Amino acid sequence: MTVRVQSEDFDVGAAYEEAVANSRSAGAVVTFVGRVRDFQSEEEHTRVESIFLEHYPSMTFQELEKIETEARTRWPIEECLIVHRYGELFPGDQIVLVITTSPHRKAAFESAQFLMDWLKTRAPFWKKERTPDGSRWVDAKESDDEAADRWSR
């Protein structure tokens, strides 16, 4: 289990090597990277110049660990790596990395999706977007709640 919360960028290739290093039985590896978009939403094509990601340092790490622990109760995950950045980021920059490995692809795919869906609604991060019209805090999306809810049991 590896969780990192950092301002600096991450190297996806190096993280992949790290995730598979000690396993010969992980037949499936799923890698998800979330990046900064240069527009706000499909409905609203305002250009995003940069985002600022604030977080709650004393809670973030343990919350991400909890999400990972929950994923492990649901799928036979061998390795799981979550990296989330904070601070000022620009379009095209990487924000978040999730890697899951498992003997078979179904568990790797599903657990990676689960981790992202839960992270989106539970990890204490907040985005503020800077646009040519000024800065504003991003509203939470109902679709994110729905995505997380489908894993409830």
Next chain:
Amino acid sequence: MKLVYFAWLKERLGIDEEVVELPDSVLTVRDLLDWLSGRGPEFSEALEKRSVIRVAVDQEHQPHEASIRGAAEIAIFPPVTGG
């Protein structure tokens, strides 16, 4: 008890953290939000829409009906938007 605020709540209140002495009648998250709202217009306006107020008690997400008894730190923030 220490209170910490994040994102637009922090900006609208103009503070990121504070230490408060709560009256004995404040037992739950909801009581705390009601008590804070009574401190002035900036609090009552920022906390007016309760459905967008999230709370963590000692770094754990809690619903508004949760007890805050014995808590050291309570964080108040809008719905999270990371990832």
